[in-house]
Amino acid sequence: MTENTTQGTVELDAPWITQSDLPVTKYQIIDENGEYDADAxxxxxxxxxxxxxxxMLVEKRYAxxxxxxxxxxxxxxxxxxxxxxxxxxxxxxxxxxxxxxxAMGRETSAMLMKGVSLRDILLFWRGIEDAQKYLAExxxxxxxxxxxxxxxxxxxxxxxxxxxTDAVVTAHFxxxxxxxxxxxxxxxxxxxxxxxxxxxxxxxxxxxxxxxxKQTNADSIAxxxxxxxxxxxxxxxxxxxxxxxxxxxxxxLARQGNPVLFESLTYRTExxxxxxxxxxxxxxxxxxxxxxxxxxxxxxxxxxxxxxWEEVDKQAMVEEVDAEFDAAIExxxxxxxxxxxxxxxxxxEEMPPALESQLHELERSLRELDDLEEYIVRRPKx
Numbered sequence: 613m614t615e616n617t618t619q620g621t622v623e624l625d626a627p628w629i630t631q632s633d634l635p636v637t638k639y640q641i642i643d644e645n646g647e648y649d650a651d652a653x654x655x656x657x658x659x660x661x662x663x664x665x666x667x668m669l670v671e672k673r674y675a676x677x678x679x680x681x682x683x684x685x686x687x688x689x690x691x692x693x694x695x696x697x698x699x700x701x702x703x704x705x706x707x708x709x710x711x712x713x714x715a716m717g718r719e720t721s722a723m724l725m726k727g728v729s730l731r732d733i734l735l736f737w738r739g740i741e742d743a744q745k746y747l748a749e750x751x752x753x754x755x756x757x758x759x760x761x762x763x764x765x766x767x768x769x770x771x772x773x774x775x776x777t778d779a780v781v782t783a784h785f786x787x788x789x790x791x792x793x794x795x796x797x798x799x800x801x802x803x804x805x806x807x808x809x810x811x812x813x814x815x816x817x818x819x820x821x822x823x824x825x826k827q828t829n830a831d832s833i834a835x836x837x838x839x840x841x842x843x844x845x846x847x848x849x850x851x852x853x854x855x856x857x858x859x860x861x862x863x864x865l866a867r868q869g870n871p872v873l874f875e876s877l878t879y880r881t882e883x884x885x886x887x888x889x890x891x892x893x894x895x896x897x898x899x900x901x902x903x904x905x906x907x908x909x910x911x912x913x914x915x916x917x918x919x920x921w922e923e924v925d926k927q928a929m930v931e932e933v934d935a936e937f938d939a940a941i942e943x944x945x946x947x948x949x950x951x952x953x954x955x956x957x958x959x960x961e962e963m964p965p966a967l968e969s970q971l972h973e974l975e976r977s978l979r980e981l982d983d984l985e986e987y988i989v990r991r992p993k994x
Contacts, residue, residue, distance in 0.1 A: 637846065638846045638847055638848045638877055639845070639846065639847045639848065639854050639857075639858055640847070640848040640851050640854050641653060641654075641851055641853040641854040641857065642851045642852075642853055642854070642910055642911070642913075642914050643851075644850075644904075644905050644910070646910055646913030646914060646917070648853075648914060648917075653853060654853055654856060654857045654860070658920060658923065661915065661918070661920055662915075662920065662923055662924065663705070664701060664702070664705060664852050664853075664856070664911070665908075665911060665912070665915060665924065665929075666929055666933075667701040667704075667705065667721045667724075667725070668697040668698065668701050668721070668852065668907065668908050668911065669908070669926070669929050669930060669933060670720070670721045670724065670933050671693055671696070671697045671700055671701060671720060671721040672693075672694065672697055672908060673930060673933045673934065673937065674693070674720045674721070674730075674933075674937065675692045675693045675694050675720075675882075676694075677934075677937050678690045678692075678737070679692060679882075679886060681941075682886045683886075687734075687737055687738065688737055688738065688739065689885050689886050689887045690717075690737055690885060690886055691717050691718055691884060691885040691886075692718075692880065692881075692882040692883065692885075692886075693718040693719075693720065693880075694880065694881045694882050695816065695850075695878060695879045695880050695881040695882070695902065695903075695906075695907070696718055696814060696816065696849070696878050696880065696907075697721075697852075697907050697908055698849060698850050698851060698852035698855055698878070698907030698908075698910075698911065699814050699849035699850070699855055699876040699878045699907075700718065700719050700720075700721055700722050700784075700814075701721050701722070701852055701855075702851075702852040702853070702854070702855025702856040702859060703722060703782070703784070703812055703855055703856075703859045703874075703876070704719065704721060704722025704723075704725045704726070705725065705856050705859075706856050706859035706860040706862075706863055707722070707725070707726070707780075707782065707859075707863065708779065708780075708863075709726070709727070710751065710777070710778070710779040711726075711751065711779050711780050711781065711782065711863070712751045712752075712753075712765075712768050712779065712780070712781035712782070713726055713751065713752050713753075713781075713782055713783075713784075714752075714753045714754075714755055714761055714764065714765055714768075714781070714782070714783035714784070715752065715753065715754050715755070715783075715784050716754070716755060716756070716783075716784050716785050716786060716789075716814075717754050717756060718784070718814070719784050720733060722784075723747070723750075723752050723754075726750050726751065726752050727750045728746070728747055728750045728752050729746065729940070729943075730936065730937065730940035731940045731943040731944050731947070732746040732747060733747075733940075734940055734941065734944040735944050735947060736754055738944065740947065741954070755783075758785075758786075758788055758789050758792060758819075759785055759788075759789030759790070759792040759794045759795045759798075760792075760794050761783065761794075762783055762785065762789065762794050762795050762797075762798035762799075762811065763794055763797055763798045763801075764783075765781050765782070765783040765798055765802070765807075765809050765811065766797075766798045766799075766801050766802045766805065766807050766809060768781040768809075769781050769802060769805065769807025769808050769809035769866075769871070770805050770807055772807070772808050773805065773806065773807065773808070773869070778867060779808070780808040780809065780810060780863055780866040780867055781807075781808065781809050781810070782809070782810035782811075782812050782863075782866075783809075783810075783811060783812060784812045784813075784814060785811070785812070785813055785814070786813070786814055786815070786816060786819060787813060787814075787815040787816065787817070787818075787819055787824050787827065787833060788818075788819025788820065788822065788827070789813070789819075790813060790827070790828075790833050790836070791819065791827045791828070795811075798811070799811055799836075799837075799840045799842060799871070799873060800840050802840075802842065802871040803840045803841045803842045803871055806869035806870070806871070807866075807869075807871050808866040808867055808868075808869060808871075809866060809871045809872070810859075810862050810863065810866050810871070810872045810874055811871070811872065811873050811874065812859075812874045812876065813833050813873070813874065813875050813876065814849065814876050814878055815833055815849070815875050815876060815877050815878065816878050816879050816880040817879055817880075818880065818884070818890075818894070820884045820888065821884075821888075821890075821892070821893040821894075832846055832875060833846075833873070833875040834846040834873055834874070834875040836873065837872075837873040840871075840873070842870070842871040842872060842873055843862070843865055843870055843871070843872045843873070844872075844873050844875070845858050845861075845862055845872060845873070845874045845875065846875045846877065847874070847875070847876055847877065848877055849876035849877045849878030849907075850877075850878055850879075850905050850906075850907040850910060851907070851910065852907060852911050853911075853914070855876060858874070859874070862874055878907075879902035879905070881899060881902060881903055952971070952974055952975060952978065953971060955971075955974075956968075956970070956971050
Protein backbone atom coordinates (compact mmCIF):
# COMPACT_ATOMS: atom_id res chain seq x y z
CA MET A 613 0.00 0.00 0.00
CA THR A 614 1.52 3.32 -1.06
CA GLU A 615 1.48 5.91 1.67
CA ASN A 616 2.08 9.65 1.48
CA THR A 617 2.82 12.00 4.34
CA THR A 618 2.07 15.68 4.78
CA GLN A 619 3.40 18.02 7.43
CA GLY A 620 2.23 21.42 8.58
CA THR A 621 -0.54 23.37 10.23
CA VAL A 622 -3.91 22.90 8.55
CA GLU A 623 -7.39 24.40 8.62
CA LEU A 624 -10.68 22.57 8.93
CA ASP A 625 -11.13 22.51 5.15
CA ALA A 626 -7.64 21.05 4.52
CA PRO A 627 -7.14 17.92 2.38
CA TRP A 628 -6.66 15.69 5.40
CA ILE A 629 -10.20 16.45 6.62
CA THR A 630 -12.44 16.06 3.62
CA GLN A 631 -15.72 14.86 2.20
CA SER A 632 -14.87 15.29 -1.45
CA ASP A 633 -11.51 13.54 -1.74
CA LEU A 634 -10.24 10.12 -0.72
CA PRO A 635 -8.08 10.56 2.41
CA VAL A 636 -5.13 8.22 1.91
CA THR A 637 -2.47 10.72 2.96
CA LYS A 638 -1.60 10.60 6.64
CA TYR A 639 -1.23 13.76 8.65
CA GLN A 640 2.03 14.02 10.56
CA ILE A 641 3.95 16.62 12.60
CA ILE A 642 6.93 14.62 13.94
CA ASP A 643 8.27 12.17 11.37
CA GLU A 644 9.87 8.79 11.98
CA ASN A 645 13.31 10.39 12.33
CA GLY A 646 12.17 12.90 14.93
CA GLU A 647 12.21 15.80 12.45
CA TYR A 648 9.35 18.29 12.55
CA ASP A 649 8.13 21.65 11.28
CA ALA A 650 8.14 24.02 14.28
CA ASP A 651 5.26 26.01 12.77
CA ALA A 652 3.09 22.89 12.79
CA UNK A 653 3.45 22.19 16.52
CA UNK A 654 0.18 22.71 18.47
CA UNK A 655 0.02 25.71 20.78
CA UNK A 656 0.62 23.95 24.09
CA UNK A 657 2.50 25.17 27.13
CA UNK A 658 5.47 23.40 28.73
CA UNK A 659 3.37 21.54 31.27
CA UNK A 660 1.04 20.22 28.57
CA UNK A 661 3.96 18.95 26.50
CA UNK A 662 5.28 17.16 29.60
CA UNK A 663 1.80 15.82 30.44
CA UNK A 664 1.62 14.10 27.06
CA UNK A 665 4.93 12.38 27.78
CA UNK A 666 3.92 11.28 31.27
CA UNK A 667 0.61 9.87 30.04
CA MET A 668 2.44 7.79 27.43
CA LEU A 669 4.64 6.40 30.21
CA VAL A 670 1.47 5.60 32.15
CA GLU A 671 0.09 3.67 29.18
CA LYS A 672 3.33 1.76 28.62
CA ARG A 673 3.85 0.89 32.28
CA TYR A 674 0.23 -0.13 32.72
CA ALA A 675 0.55 -2.60 29.82
CA UNK A 676 3.72 -4.08 31.30
CA UNK A 677 2.26 -4.40 34.79
CA UNK A 678 -1.01 -5.90 33.57
CA UNK A 679 0.81 -8.59 31.61
CA UNK A 680 2.87 -9.41 34.70
CA UNK A 681 -0.33 -9.75 36.75
CA UNK A 682 -1.86 -12.01 34.12
CA UNK A 683 1.21 -14.24 34.01
CA UNK A 684 1.00 -14.64 37.79
CA UNK A 685 -2.66 -15.63 37.59
CA UNK A 686 -3.90 -12.41 39.22
CA UNK A 687 -5.69 -11.11 36.15
CA UNK A 688 -7.67 -12.57 33.26
CA UNK A 689 -6.73 -12.22 29.61
CA UNK A 690 -5.64 -8.66 28.82
CA UNK A 691 -4.68 -6.86 25.63
CA UNK A 692 -1.41 -4.96 25.54
CA UNK A 693 -1.39 -1.38 24.27
CA UNK A 694 2.36 -1.32 23.52
CA UNK A 695 2.86 0.63 20.33
CA UNK A 696 -0.44 2.49 20.73
CA UNK A 697 0.73 5.00 23.34
CA UNK A 698 0.63 8.09 21.10
CA UNK A 699 -2.64 7.05 19.48
CA UNK A 700 -4.35 6.62 22.85
CA UNK A 701 -2.85 9.59 24.68
CA UNK A 702 -3.13 12.12 21.85
CA UNK A 703 -6.81 11.35 21.30
CA UNK A 704 -7.70 11.25 24.99
CA UNK A 705 -5.90 14.52 25.75
CA UNK A 706 -8.11 16.35 23.25
CA UNK A 707 -11.39 15.36 24.94
CA UNK A 708 -13.36 17.50 27.40
CA UNK A 709 -14.70 16.36 30.76
CA UNK A 710 -18.31 16.02 29.52
CA UNK A 711 -17.39 14.01 26.41
CA UNK A 712 -18.23 10.32 26.24
CA UNK A 713 -15.52 7.71 25.62
CA UNK A 714 -16.43 4.18 24.61
CA ALA A 715 -13.23 2.15 24.67
CA MET A 716 -12.30 -1.25 23.32
CA GLY A 717 -10.01 -2.05 26.25
CA ARG A 718 -6.58 -0.67 25.35
CA GLU A 719 -7.30 2.98 26.23
CA THR A 720 -6.35 3.05 29.90
CA SER A 721 -4.66 6.45 29.97
CA ALA A 722 -7.51 8.06 28.01
CA MET A 723 -9.99 6.76 30.59
CA LEU A 724 -7.80 7.90 33.47
CA MET A 725 -7.79 11.39 31.94
CA LYS A 726 -11.58 11.26 32.09
CA GLY A 727 -11.44 10.65 35.83
CA VAL A 728 -11.89 6.88 35.86
CA SER A 729 -10.15 5.16 38.78
CA LEU A 730 -7.37 2.72 37.93
CA ARG A 731 -8.85 0.47 40.60
CA ASP A 732 -12.09 0.32 38.66
CA ILE A 733 -10.27 -0.59 35.44
CA LEU A 734 -8.54 -3.44 37.28
CA LEU A 735 -11.90 -4.56 38.69
CA PHE A 736 -13.33 -4.59 35.18
CA TRP A 737 -10.61 -6.92 33.94
CA ARG A 738 -11.26 -9.15 36.93
CA GLY A 739 -14.87 -9.49 35.86
CA ILE A 740 -16.40 -7.43 38.68
CA GLU A 741 -19.66 -6.12 37.25
CA ASP A 742 -19.69 -3.07 39.55
CA ALA A 743 -16.79 -1.66 37.52
CA GLN A 744 -18.95 -0.80 34.51
CA LYS A 745 -21.18 1.27 36.79
CA TYR A 746 -18.19 3.20 38.09
CA LEU A 747 -16.87 3.75 34.57
CA ALA A 748 -20.28 4.96 33.41
CA GLU A 749 -20.26 7.62 36.12
CA UNK A 750 -17.33 9.18 34.23
CA UNK A 751 -19.03 8.86 30.81
CA UNK A 752 -16.84 5.88 29.95
CA UNK A 753 -17.50 2.31 28.90
CA UNK A 754 -15.40 -0.64 27.80
CA UNK A 755 -16.92 -2.72 25.01
CA UNK A 756 -15.12 -6.01 24.49
CA UNK A 757 -17.18 -7.04 21.45
CA UNK A 758 -15.63 -6.39 18.05
CA UNK A 759 -17.50 -3.23 17.07
CA UNK A 760 -20.78 -4.34 18.64
CA UNK A 761 -20.97 -1.19 20.77
CA UNK A 762 -20.53 1.23 17.86
CA UNK A 763 -24.27 1.78 17.24
CA UNK A 764 -24.40 2.94 20.88
CA UNK A 765 -22.08 5.78 19.85
CA UNK A 766 -24.62 6.98 17.31
CA UNK A 767 -27.39 6.64 19.86
CA UNK A 768 -25.53 8.72 22.43
CA UNK A 769 -24.78 11.34 19.78
CA UNK A 770 -28.44 11.44 18.78
CA UNK A 771 -29.34 11.99 22.42
CA UNK A 772 -26.83 14.83 22.62
CA UNK A 773 -28.60 16.51 19.71
CA UNK A 774 -31.94 16.15 21.46
CA UNK A 775 -30.61 17.61 24.72
CA UNK A 776 -28.58 20.27 22.88
CA THR A 777 -25.31 19.57 24.70
CA ASP A 778 -21.88 20.80 23.60
CA ALA A 779 -20.25 17.45 24.35
CA VAL A 780 -19.22 14.83 21.81
CA VAL A 781 -19.06 11.06 21.90
CA THR A 782 -16.11 9.04 20.65
CA ALA A 783 -15.41 5.34 20.42
CA HIS A 784 -12.11 3.53 19.98
CA PHE A 785 -12.00 0.34 17.94
CA UNK A 786 -9.60 -1.61 15.77
CA UNK A 787 -9.39 -2.13 12.04
CA UNK A 788 -11.08 -5.50 12.46
CA UNK A 789 -14.23 -3.80 13.76
CA UNK A 790 -14.55 -1.88 10.49
CA UNK A 791 -15.29 -5.20 8.79
CA UNK A 792 -18.47 -5.69 10.84
CA UNK A 793 -22.03 -4.69 10.04
CA UNK A 794 -22.32 -2.75 13.28
CA UNK A 795 -19.59 -0.37 12.13
CA UNK A 796 -21.36 0.39 8.84
CA UNK A 797 -24.72 0.87 10.53
CA UNK A 798 -23.27 3.16 13.18
CA UNK A 799 -21.33 5.48 10.86
CA UNK A 800 -24.08 5.58 8.26
CA UNK A 801 -26.78 6.66 10.72
CA UNK A 802 -24.40 9.04 12.48
CA UNK A 803 -24.18 10.83 9.13
CA UNK A 804 -27.92 10.77 8.66
CA UNK A 805 -28.52 12.16 12.17
CA UNK A 806 -25.65 14.68 12.16
CA UNK A 807 -24.50 13.08 15.40
CA UNK A 808 -21.63 14.76 17.29
CA UNK A 809 -19.64 11.54 17.07
CA UNK A 810 -16.03 10.61 16.39
CA UNK A 811 -15.38 7.04 15.27
CA UNK A 812 -11.75 6.56 16.24
CA UNK A 813 -10.18 3.56 14.52
CA UNK A 814 -6.79 2.48 15.80
CA UNK A 815 -5.64 0.77 12.64
CA UNK A 816 -2.84 -1.37 14.07
CA UNK A 817 -2.65 -3.40 10.83
CA UNK A 818 -3.92 -6.66 12.33
CA UNK A 819 -7.38 -7.93 13.28
CA UNK A 820 -5.97 -10.60 15.57
CA UNK A 821 -4.28 -12.71 12.85
CA UNK A 822 -5.88 -11.12 9.77
CA UNK A 823 -3.80 -8.36 8.12
CA UNK A 824 -5.49 -5.17 6.99
CA UNK A 825 -4.99 -5.84 3.29
CA LYS A 826 -7.06 -9.04 3.59
CA GLN A 827 -9.99 -7.20 5.15
CA THR A 828 -10.69 -4.65 2.41
CA ASN A 829 -9.68 -3.55 -1.06
CA ALA A 830 -9.79 0.08 0.06
CA ASP A 831 -6.52 1.97 0.43
CA SER A 832 -7.56 3.38 3.79
CA ILE A 833 -10.31 3.24 6.37
CA ALA A 834 -10.71 7.01 6.35
CA UNK A 835 -11.69 7.07 2.68
CA UNK A 836 -14.86 5.14 3.52
CA UNK A 837 -16.14 8.35 5.07
CA UNK A 838 -16.99 9.58 1.57
CA UNK A 839 -19.61 6.88 1.15
CA UNK A 840 -21.28 7.81 4.41
CA UNK A 841 -21.18 11.56 3.77
CA UNK A 842 -19.06 12.24 6.88
CA UNK A 843 -15.59 13.67 7.37
CA UNK A 844 -12.56 11.39 7.10
CA UNK A 845 -9.21 11.92 8.81
CA UNK A 846 -6.05 9.81 8.47
CA UNK A 847 -3.23 10.48 10.93
CA UNK A 848 0.15 9.00 11.88
CA UNK A 849 -0.91 7.29 15.10
CA UNK A 850 2.67 7.12 16.38
CA UNK A 851 2.94 10.92 16.40
CA UNK A 852 1.26 12.14 19.59
CA UNK A 853 1.21 15.79 18.50
CA UNK A 854 -0.43 15.00 15.17
CA UNK A 855 -3.03 12.82 16.89
CA UNK A 856 -3.79 15.50 19.48
CA UNK A 857 -4.04 18.25 16.85
CA UNK A 858 -6.24 16.20 14.53
CA UNK A 859 -8.46 15.01 17.37
CA UNK A 860 -8.94 18.59 18.55
CA UNK A 861 -10.07 19.53 15.05
CA UNK A 862 -12.27 16.44 14.83
CA UNK A 863 -13.91 17.33 18.13
CA UNK A 864 -14.75 20.82 16.85
CA LEU A 865 -16.25 19.34 13.69
CA ALA A 866 -18.32 16.86 15.70
CA ARG A 867 -19.62 19.63 17.97
CA GLN A 868 -20.92 21.35 14.85
CA GLY A 869 -22.89 18.22 13.92
CA ASN A 870 -20.32 16.76 11.53
CA PRO A 871 -19.49 13.12 12.40
CA VAL A 872 -15.87 12.12 11.84
CA LEU A 873 -14.29 8.82 10.85
CA PHE A 874 -10.77 9.06 12.29
CA GLU A 875 -8.10 6.57 11.21
CA SER A 876 -5.03 6.45 13.44
CA LEU A 877 -2.26 4.44 11.77
CA THR A 878 -0.32 2.56 14.43
CA TYR A 879 0.88 -0.95 15.28
CA ARG A 880 0.57 -3.36 18.18
CA THR A 881 4.06 -4.59 18.91
CA GLU A 882 2.80 -7.47 21.06
CA UNK A 883 0.01 -10.00 20.72
CA UNK A 884 -3.66 -9.21 20.33
CA UNK A 885 -4.01 -10.37 23.91
CA UNK A 886 -2.14 -12.52 26.41
CA UNK A 887 -3.85 -15.58 24.88
CA UNK A 888 -2.40 -14.83 21.44
CA UNK A 889 0.92 -15.89 19.89
CA UNK A 890 1.66 -13.38 17.09
CA UNK A 891 4.82 -15.21 16.01
CA UNK A 892 2.57 -17.80 14.35
CA UNK A 893 1.23 -15.34 11.79
CA UNK A 894 3.44 -12.24 11.81
CA UNK A 895 6.89 -11.58 10.34
CA UNK A 896 9.48 -10.62 12.94
CA UNK A 897 11.08 -8.12 10.55
CA UNK A 898 7.78 -6.27 10.28
CA UNK A 899 7.56 -6.03 14.07
CA UNK A 900 11.14 -4.75 14.30
CA UNK A 901 10.44 -2.07 11.70
CA UNK A 902 7.52 -0.76 13.73
CA UNK A 903 9.45 -0.95 16.99
CA UNK A 904 11.93 1.44 15.39
CA UNK A 905 9.00 3.87 15.05
CA UNK A 906 8.32 3.74 18.79
CA UNK A 907 6.00 6.67 19.62
CA UNK A 908 7.58 7.38 23.01
CA UNK A 909 11.12 7.52 21.65
CA UNK A 910 9.95 9.76 18.82
CA UNK A 911 8.37 12.19 21.24
CA UNK A 912 11.47 12.14 23.42
CA UNK A 913 13.47 13.42 20.45
CA UNK A 914 10.97 16.26 20.07
CA UNK A 915 11.29 17.22 23.75
CA UNK A 916 15.06 17.20 23.41
CA UNK A 917 14.94 19.42 20.32
CA UNK A 918 12.61 21.85 22.07
CA UNK A 919 14.87 22.04 25.12
CA UNK A 920 12.23 20.46 27.34
CA TRP A 921 14.00 17.20 28.13
CA GLU A 922 15.85 18.74 31.05
CA GLU A 923 12.42 19.16 32.68
CA VAL A 924 11.89 15.38 32.56
CA ASP A 925 12.89 13.00 35.34
CA LYS A 926 11.91 9.78 33.61
CA GLN A 927 12.91 7.48 36.48
CA ALA A 928 10.89 9.53 38.96
CA MET A 929 7.90 9.43 36.60
CA VAL A 930 8.07 5.65 36.28
CA GLU A 931 8.38 5.23 40.04
CA GLU A 932 5.38 7.49 40.56
CA VAL A 933 3.33 5.52 38.03
CA ASP A 934 4.34 2.23 39.69
CA ALA A 935 3.30 3.57 43.10
CA GLU A 936 -0.10 4.53 41.70
CA PHE A 937 -0.46 1.09 40.15
CA ASP A 938 0.51 -0.61 43.42
CA ALA A 939 -2.12 1.41 45.27
CA ALA A 940 -4.75 0.49 42.66
CA ILE A 941 -3.93 -3.22 42.98
CA GLU A 942 -4.24 -3.03 46.74
CA UNK A 943 -7.57 -1.22 46.45
CA UNK A 944 -8.84 -3.80 43.94
CA UNK A 945 -7.74 -6.66 46.19
CA UNK A 946 -9.59 -5.05 49.11
CA UNK A 947 -12.80 -4.65 47.14
CA UNK A 948 -14.80 -6.98 49.33
CA UNK A 949 -15.50 -10.71 48.84
CA UNK A 950 -17.57 -11.61 45.80
CA UNK A 951 -20.33 -14.18 45.79
CA UNK A 952 -19.42 -16.88 43.27
CA UNK A 953 -23.12 -17.29 42.50
CA UNK A 954 -22.89 -14.05 40.52
CA UNK A 955 -21.17 -16.07 37.79
CA UNK A 956 -24.36 -18.05 37.28
CA UNK A 957 -27.19 -15.81 38.47
CA UNK A 958 -28.11 -13.74 35.41
CA UNK A 959 -28.53 -16.32 32.66
CA UNK A 960 -31.90 -17.84 33.55
CA GLU A 961 -34.87 -16.91 35.69
CA GLU A 962 -34.46 -20.25 37.41
CA MET A 963 -31.05 -21.89 37.44
CA PRO A 964 -31.11 -25.16 35.44
CA PRO A 965 -29.73 -28.34 37.05
CA ALA A 966 -26.55 -28.34 34.94
CA LEU A 967 -25.55 -24.83 36.07
CA GLU A 968 -26.57 -25.55 39.65
CA SER A 969 -24.29 -28.59 39.61
CA GLN A 970 -21.41 -26.47 38.31
CA LEU A 971 -22.04 -23.87 41.02
CA HIS A 972 -21.91 -26.51 43.77
CA GLU A 973 -18.73 -27.97 42.29
CA LEU A 974 -17.08 -24.53 42.22
CA GLU A 975 -18.12 -23.84 45.82
CA ARG A 976 -16.70 -27.20 46.89
CA SER A 977 -13.40 -26.52 45.12
CA LEU A 978 -13.11 -23.12 46.78
CA ARG A 979 -13.73 -24.63 50.21
CA GLU A 980 -11.00 -27.20 49.58
CA LEU A 981 -8.66 -24.39 48.47
CA ASP A 982 -9.39 -22.47 51.68
CA ASP A 983 -8.72 -25.61 53.74
CA LEU A 984 -5.43 -26.14 51.90
CA GLU A 985 -4.31 -22.56 52.46
CA GLU A 986 -5.20 -22.81 56.16
CA TYR A 987 -3.24 -26.06 56.43
CA ILE A 988 -0.17 -24.51 54.79
CA VAL A 989 -0.28 -21.53 57.13
CA ARG A 990 -0.69 -23.65 60.29
CA ARG A 991 1.68 -26.51 59.32
CA PRO A 992 4.72 -26.62 61.61
CA LYS A 993 7.97 -25.72 59.92
CA UNK A 994 10.83 -28.18 59.70
